[in-house]
Amino acid sequence: MAEQKLVTITIDGKAYQVPAGENLVDAARNHADNQIPVFCYHPKMAPVGMCRMCLVEMGTPERDPNTREIVHDEDGNVKVRWMPKLQTACTQTVSDGMYIRTTTDQVADARNNVLEFLLTSHPLDCPVCDKGGECALQDLTMAHGPGKTRMVFSEKMHLDKIVPLGDLIVLDEERCIQCARCIRFQDEIVGDDVLAFHERGRTLRIITKSDPGFDTYFSGNTTDICPVGALTTVDFRFGARPWEMTSVPSIDPWDAAGSNISLDMRLDRDFGGRAMIKRVMPRQNEWVNEIWISDKVRFGHHFTRAEERICAPLLRNNGNLNEVSWTEALDTVAGVLKAANGDIGLIVGSGASNEDLWALRQVVNGLGSERLGAWPVTHTGGELIAQVGVGKGTNLGKLGKGDVVLIVASDIEEEVPIWRLRIKQAHDRGAAVIVANARKTRMDDFASHTFRYEAGKAAHWLADLKKSAPEAAEAVKSAANLIILTGAEGLTLEGHAALMQAAANLLIETGHVGKPNNGLLSTFPGANGVGQYYLGYTPEQSVAMAAKPPKVLLVAQADMLADDPSVAAWLDKVETIISFSMLPDGITAKFAKVVLPIQSFAERDGTFTNGERRVQRFYTAQGPMGWSLPLWQIANRLGEKLGQGKAKLSAAAVMKEIAASVPAFEGMDYRALSKVEKQYPDVGGASDSYYYSGTACKNTGGLGVVIPTAADKGETVKAGEVKLPAVPKAGKGEFVIIPSTRLYNREAQFKLSTVVHPRVMVPFAEINSADAAKLGITSGDVVQISANGGSVRVRANVNGGAPEGSVVLPRHLTDEPVPMAITVGQVSKV
C-alpha cells in the first residue's frame, strides 16, 4: 500500500498530523484523544449526520485576498475564519488546515441541547433497561447533558414497549432515539434491508414488514450497536446487569471463521449459583470477525449447561450403560486398548481443540497405530492449505477494487456466515465476487458474476476455467489479489480434493500465492477442521477405516451416525467402540462400550485453528458439568494408564509439547497466542467506547497467531495433477441427491439452543419444478428420499433452486441422517 498522506488539523488549539481522508470523529479519537460524542455515527458504517450529537466548531485560516497568504493576528497566531454555525463532525473528512473547536460554550450548549431534546420523550426506565450501565445515552447525558429538564410535558410520548422484530430481537419503541444504526447495519453490512423507519416525529418507529421478518443470521449485532436499550435479544433480555458479569475471552465453536467472542458470565440462581453464560458478545478482532458475530454463535451456547449433558463415565453392562468412576472407566478402556494389538482406529470431530487432537493422537500412536481419521468426511486438501492457503497477513476486510474472490461449491452464508458478511462488504468496496455453484445460493445476490455447472462438476469447471468461464478466467488472471474459496457442496470427498487441487493450481499459475490477501480458503466444517490436518488427521483415514474397520475404534466428539446413513453398517463390524462425548448420540446409545464425558469449549482452555490458519485461544468460563473432563486430559490420563508418561497439568503444557513437535506450531505458546495490539476502530473497554461503536468487547484474550504457508516461507510450490472424479449419475427413476448445509439445524449441540429452535426449518428438500410436475409433487407435499441405505421424509419445496434431475437435501434437519456427499437415490411422494 502506498504511504498514507498526512494532513495537519488543529483541534482545540493543538496541531495533529492525521491521515488524509479520515473521518473527523475517528481522527479526533485516534490521534488527538478527543472523544467527540456521537449517536448515529458508527465507525463501520457510512455517516448520515442524523442525530446532531457530534456538533463542533469548524473553521479555516483566513487568507489575504491579494496575496493568498495566511493572515496572522498581532500575537502571531493564525486568524481562523470560523463557520457561523456548528458542523456535524461525523460528516466531515479531515483536510489540511482544518480548525476544530470542541470545548467552547457553543459546542457544550449544542451537546446539552441535543441531549435535552432526546430526553424529552425517552423513558427513564434505566433501572430495568438491559443497556443500563453500558448505554450511550446514559453516559453522554452524564458527561454533557442537562441535570434537569425544562420541558413541561405532562406526558412523554408513549409507544409499544414489546415489539418482536423477529424471533430473536425485541424492540422497545419508546427507547429508540432514531439513529438508524440498526437500519443501516441491515442495509449496508448485511445487505438485507428489512428494517426501516415508519411515520415521523415523535411517533417514528422501527418496523419490519418483510417476510420473513428481521431474521438474518446477524440480527444480534444490532443490539450491540444500538446506542440505547431499544433493541434486546430474547436470550439476554432482563437476564443480568452489565456490571454483574465477567467477560471471558473465547472462540466461536461452530465454524471455520473462528470469530472472537466473549462469554459474559454471572453466578446465577438458574444454574445452582454457579457461573453461567448470560450472553455471548463479539470480541474485536479486525482480522477475523471485526466486531460482528453470527446469531448462531450468539444464541447457540445453551448446550454448555444443558441437562442432557453426559455427566459421568458410563460403562456398558448387559447392554445397559451404567455410571462408573473415572478409574474404572479408564482402566477398562486401557485394558481394551492393550488387548487390541495395535488394531486401533481413532476418529475425531472437527470441534475438538488442537490440544485434544494432539493428546489423543499420542495415545493411539503409542499403541502402534497411525489411523487418525478426521470427521466429517466432507472437506479435504489440508496439505494444499498448508502450501498455498491465504497468505499471512490476509484480511478480508481489506479487499477492494481490483481484487477477486472466487467462491466455488459453497453456500457460504449457511456455512461460514461471517465470511459471507465480510466478502459482501469487499464486494461493496469494489472487489469482484465470482460465485459458481450447481444451484442458486444467497451469495449470488452479492456477486459480480455467477456461474452454474453440472452437479458434482465443480473441479471440472474450475480446472478448465478458460473454456467453462472465459470471463472468470480473465478476471482471475488480472486480479490484483485473488482468494479462491471452496466448499464441498454437491461433491464427494474426491470431488473436493480435485476442486482444491484445481484451485491451488490456478492460484499458483496466476501468481496469487504467498502474499497477503491471496490464496486458498475452504469452508472446513467445525471450529478446528484445519487444525485436524495440521495434527495429522485426514478424512481419507476415516474412509479407509470404513473400508477396513479396526478392532477398537475411539470416537471423539463426532456424531457419526447423525452425519451419514451408511456409517451404521461399518460401525457394526467394529468389535469395541469407545466414545468421548458431551451429549448422548447414536454411538453412545447403541455402540459404545465405554462413554467418557468431555467438557465443552466453555468449561476449559484450548485453541482452535481457524480456516485462515489462525491459532486462537479460548479460556475457561464455566465450571465443569458433573465429572466431565477436557478431552486432552482424558487422553493424557489414559496415556498414563498405558505407561506412556505422566499426564500434563494444563492445556498450556500440551500446547508446549505441540509447539516442540509439530513444525507448523513452532514458537507458539499460550503467551504468544494471547498477545493483543491496538486495533482500529478502538472499541469496548472504557465506557467512552459504548457510544462510539457499541458494546462489542475489546480484545483481551489474544489475536492469535497465523501458521505460515509454504508459499509464505518462500518455498516453491508446484501445481499438481487434478484427478477429476467420477460424478454420480442418476439412472432411470433416480435423482442426484445434493446434500446442503443449513446454519440453523438439529445437530445435537445446536438443537439445545433454547432460543433459536423455532427458527430451525421443518425438514425440506428442494425439487426442480419440472421434476415435481412429473412426479405430481407440489410444494408442501411430504416426500420420501432414500439413498445410501437410509431414508427420510421431508417436505417438498418446489422452486428453481434445484437443477433438473436432482434434489437439494439439507443435512441435519431430519432426525435420521441424510447422505453426507453427493449421491443418487429415489424420490417418491408419500
Added chain:
Amino acid sequence: MNTLQEKYADRIETTLAKYPDKRSAVMALLYIAQEEYGWVSPEGIQDVAEVCDMDPTQVKSIAGFYTMYSERPKGRFWLQVCTDLPCALKGAEKFHHDLKEYLGVDEGGTSEDGMFTVEHVMCLAACDKAPLLQCNFHNYEHLDMEKMKVLLDQWRAEVNAQVNKS
C-alpha cells in the same frame, strides 16, 4: 401477477416509464394502490413492493412518512376539512364540527355505512374559498352545511346507482 398488476397494467407501465428506475416510481404506485384498496393496505404494500422490486419494509416506510397515504381503511369518500387559522376565521371549525355531528362520526372516523371519513387537515392552499374540504383529493369550496348535505346525498346516490347496476 398481483391484483395491481392485473387491474392497472397500463397505468403501471406508463408510471414506470416516467422514472429512471423502478424504485423511483414507488410513490406514484402507492397512489394507485390506495385507489384500488381505499387505503394503503398490506396487500397494496406487497403489490407495490413486487412491482418496484423493493423490500415491503421500505415501501411501508415511505407510505408511513407521507400523510397523503392513508394507512387505515377509509370510507369511499375521504373528506378532509381544513381548520387552519384563515379557514377557522371563516367558520371552518364549526363546519367541521357540524359535519361530524351530521354523519355521526368522531374525528378521523368513518360513517356507519362505510361511505364517509372525516378528518381535519392543515392548510389546503385555498384559504380564500373557506370553508372548504377535499374529497378524494378534489376541492369543494365555499361550503356550508346546506350545500354539504346536497353533496353528500349526491355522492351516496352515485354509489348506490353503481351498486345496483352491478
